[in-house]
Amino acid sequence: MAFPFIILGLYLLTDFYAFPAIKKVLGKKTWVKWTYWGINILFIVGLISMIIAIMGGMRVRSATTSWFFTFFITWWVPKIIIATVMLLEDIVRGGKWLYRFFQNPPTQNTFTPPETIAKKTISRSKFISQSAIVLAGIPFAFMMNGIFRGRYQFTLHKHKVPIVGLPKSFEGFTITQISDIHVGSFDDKEAVQRGIDLIMDQQSDMVCFSGDLVNNNISELQGFEDIFSQITAPAGVYSVLGNHDYGRYDNTLSREGRRHHMERMVKAHEGLGWRLLRNEHDFLVKGEDRMAIVGVENWGKGFGENGDLDKAAKGTEAADVRILLSHDPSHWDEKVRPHALNFDLTMSGHTHGMQFGLEIPALKIKWSPASWRYKQWAGLYQDEDKKQSIYVNRGFGHLGYMGRSGILPEVTVLELVKAEA
Secondary structure, three states, X not given: OHHHHHHHHHHHHXXXXXXXXXXXXXXXXXXXXXXHHHHHHHHHHHHHHHHHHHHOXXXXXXXXXXXXXXXXXXXXXXXXXXXXXXXXXXXHHHHHHHHHHHHOOOOOOOOOOHHHHHHHHHHHHHHHHHHHHXXXXXXXXXXXXXXXXXXXXXXXXXXXXXXOOOOHHXXXXXXXXXXXXXXXXXXXXXXXXXXXXXXXXXXXXXEXXXXXXXXXXXXXXXXXXXXXXXXXXXXXXXXXXXXXXXXXXXXXXXXXXXXXHHHHHHHHHHHHOOEEOOOEEEEEEEOOEEEEEEEOOOEOOOXXXXXXXXXXXXXOOOOOEEEEEOOOOHHHHHHHOOOOOOOOEEEEOOOHHHHEOEEEHHHOEEEOHHHHOOOOOOEEEEOOOOOOEEEEOOOOOOOOOOOOEOOOOEEEEEEEEEOOO
């Protein structure tokens, strides 16, 4: 439990630079000091209260923690930027002073009036402080837009997926993929319904869900069953589990409690009309052509390696096409691509694109901090031989940060096409 206290220490450390800069720009007004430190105290008390609650084995609602984290990080990130700018300014000024000191050591004849130094220092310092605050305002506005607008701004992505040797009967077959619903974070059923309508408007042959139905506990689904059970498709709706679906993050569950949680999770998928694949497969048959839909338990470094690809794919050797549902995209490079069987298309999620980044397709700009951890973090990727593809969905919902800034919630339509020889 040392990590929350480290965060608290770093949080307070940013005030060493951030508050003087804010005070320099706004002036030494009493309301500035009381407002700034009043907000700080609220966040500090909230963070300590949550630490105590979690250590005491109390259940803290995921929505409560998420909203707290959202406003905490939205308040902290601008302060980090201000503090960074002011620290860099001090480093530059310190470096210049040392350079001048060693190049031109002070003599008795060298004298600059203190009032001149003060005048120059104050002018430059205030300018830097103003610049830092303006710079910090950019991510603040970006994140606030993500909270109040972006998190329910469902966006459609369409891609053609070339498959080597695709039978004619499956050419043009369409799959709508959704991932990372995280239903426990939703607080607007009408907005969620708009996302469901977007899914159904695509009229795809099949729908696939690539994991993380909940945040912590299956009880979060209560009240949303009627919405998500609307998702249907002619060839069926297939699903797998994500790392959040096992009850691992609910600290109130015992081993027996987790077992019962999983029983309820399986029944929930059945109740929605979704075919949950747990290290198993199913077939779609058109004449003599067969497409294998393979689904594995969650497999991801640091997030539980429950997936058994060998077990899931056993019996699909004669399939013409193999479609794999695997929640964590790191599975693709680690286990899927090196496998003896070829998986033409893997559908994953998990990353959310960090719910923060920048995407401008017209300028071919696509960036998120998620790219620092995951090689495949959003969109369509192919291996060197172009025999295998993976699509990483940006997620339907949101978690932790209750917003979507730049990386919007996604509904994907993948159309299978025959790869050119």
